[in-house]
Amino acid sequence: xxxxxxMQALSVAQSAAFAAGELIDQHFRRGVDTRFKADDSPVTQAxxxxxxxxxxxxxxxYPAHGIYGEEGGQHHLDAEYLWLVDPIxxxxxxxxxxxxxxxxxxxxxxxxxxxxxxxxSSWREMAWAVRGRGAWVDGRPxxxxxxxxxxxxxxxxxxxxxxxxPRRYLALGxxxxxxxxxxxxxxxxxYHDLARGRIDLVIESDVNxxxxxxxxxxxxxxxxxxxxxxxxxxxxxxxxxxxxxxxLHAEALARLR
Numbered sequence: 001x002x003x004x005x006x007m008q009a010l011s012v013a014q015s016a017a018f019a020a021g022e023l024i025d026q027h028f029r030r031g032v033d034t035r036f037k038a039d040d041s042p043v044t045q046a047x048x049x050x051x052x053x054x055x056x057x058x059x060x061x062y063p064a065h066g067i068y069g070e071e072g073g074q075h076h077l078d079a080e081y082l083w084l085v086d087p088i089x090x091x092x093x094x095x096x097x098x099x100x101x102x103x104x105x106x107x108x109x110x111x112x113x114x115x116x117x118x119x120x121s122s123w124r125e126m127a128w129a130v131r132g133r134g135a136w137v138d139g140r141p142x143x144x145x146x147x148x149x150x151x152x153x154x155x156x157x158x159x160x161x162x163x164x165x166p167r168r169y170l171a172l173g174x175x176x177x178x179x180x181x182x183x184x185x186x187x188x189x190x191y192h193d194l195a196r197g198r199i200d201l202v203i204e205s206d207v208n209x210x211x212x213x214x215x216x217x218x219x220x221x222x223x224x225x226x227x228x229x230x231x232x233x234x235x236x237x238x239x240x241x242x243x244x245x246x247x248l249h250a251e252a253l254a255r256l257r
Contacts (some may be wrong), residue, residue, distance in 0.1 A: 004081065006107075006115055006130045009062070013083075013105045013117040014128065016057040020050035020087055020103045021121030024094075028122065034095045041090050047071050051087035054105065058083050068236075070210050082108040086210040089185040091145055099123060102188035106213035113234065116214030118188050127192050127214075129221035137196045142222040144245045145197035147180075152200035152248055154179045155190035161240070162205035162229070171256050172203065191215040194243060195222035201244035207231060209236050215243075225249040229256055 027046035034042045034217040051071045059069060066079030070086045083105065088094050090101030099122035107115040114131040120243040127142070129135035154176055163169045176182040179201070185193065190211050193199045195218050215232050216226045227233060242252055 004109075009107055010061060010115055010117070010128060010130050012057065012061045013107070013115065013120075014126065016054045017103045017105055017117050017126070019057060020054050021119050023050050023053055024041050024101075024103065025121050028094065028099075030086075032095065042095055043071065044088075044091065044095060046094070047088050047091060050103065051085060054085050054087060054103070058085075061198070068210070080110060083229060084210055084213040089211050093187065100187050100189055102212070103144045104188070104210065104214045108167035108177070108213070111235065113213055113217050116217030118192065118218060120192075125192065127188075127195060129218040131217065133156050135195050135218045135219065135221035137192050137218075139231050142194070142195040143197060143217060144149060144194060144219070144222050144224040145198050145200055146247065148247060149175075149178050149251055150180060152179045152244075153181050153198075154201045154203065155183045155185045155193075155199050157184070157186045157190065157202070157204035157241070158206035159204070160206050162203075162212060168229075168256055175203075175252060175255050188215070191243070194224060195219050201248050202241060203229070203238070203252070203256075204241040207239060207241055209234070209238050212238070212241060219243050227253075231257075 024046050032044040048071050051069050066076035066082040068074045068084050086104040089104045094101040102120040105117045116129050118127040125138050162164040190202050219226045225246050226243040228238050229242050
C-alpha cells in the first residue's frame with residue numbers, strides 16, 4: 001500500500017477525532033446557532049470549526065492525501081489516499097440537545113475503505129477498525145452476533161426514500177414482523193451496537209458516504225456485511241445501507257429485492 005503505515009494513520013485519525021470532539025463538546029454545552037444549507041440540512045459553527053481542526057491535523061501529517069469533508073468540500077479527490085470526514089454526523093440531534101452524534105473519519109485507498117474511526121464525544125465512546133486488524137468499540141474487540149431472523153433485533157435509520165417504494169416498504173414491514181423486535185437507534189449508535197453484537201441488522205435509505213464510511217470498515221472488520229439496499233458495494237455515491245451478519249444480510253437482501 002505504497003508504504004503507508006495504517007496503524008500510524010489510525011493514531012492520527014484518532015487524535016483528530018479527539019481534538020474535534022473536545023471542540024464539539026464545548027459548543028454543545030453552551031449551545032449553537034443553526035443555519036441551513038441549500039439542501040435544507042442544518043449546519044453550525046461547531047461543524048465548521050471541528051472539520052477545520054480535523055483537516056489541519058490530517059494535512060499536517062499527510063499533505064499529499066485528498067480530503068472530502070462534509071463542510072469543507074473536496075480536495076484532491078483523485079489522490080491515491082482519500083480521507084472522508086464528517087465532523088458531526090447527527091447535526092440534527094446536536095442542535096436539539098440530543099447526544100446522539102459523532103465524528104466520523106475514514107481513509108479510502110484507491111476506492112477501497114481501509115480505516116475507520118467513529119467517536120461519540122458525548123458518550124466518550126470510540127469505535128475503530130483497520131483492514132485486516134479487526135474492530136474495536138469502547139476499548140474492546142467487536143464481533144457481530146449470529147442470531148437467526150426470528151431472534152434478531154433490527155434497527156432502522158432514515159427511510160424516506162425506501163417508504164416511497166410501496167413494494168419495498170411492504171417487504172420491510174414483513175422483515176420487521178419476522179424479526180424478534182424492531183428499533184430505531186440511528187446514526188453511530190446502531191452501527192456501534194451492530195459491530196459488538198447488541199443488534200443484528202441495520203437498514204437505512206437516505207445517507208451519504210460521509211455518514212457511513214468509517215462505520216463500513218468497523219462493521220466489516222467485526223465480521224459483518226455492509227452494502228447498499230440493492231447489495232451493491234459501498235462507494236462515494238452510496239445512498240442506502242443494508243448491514244448485518246452474513247446470514248441475516250443475505251436473508252434481508254433477498255426479502256427486500
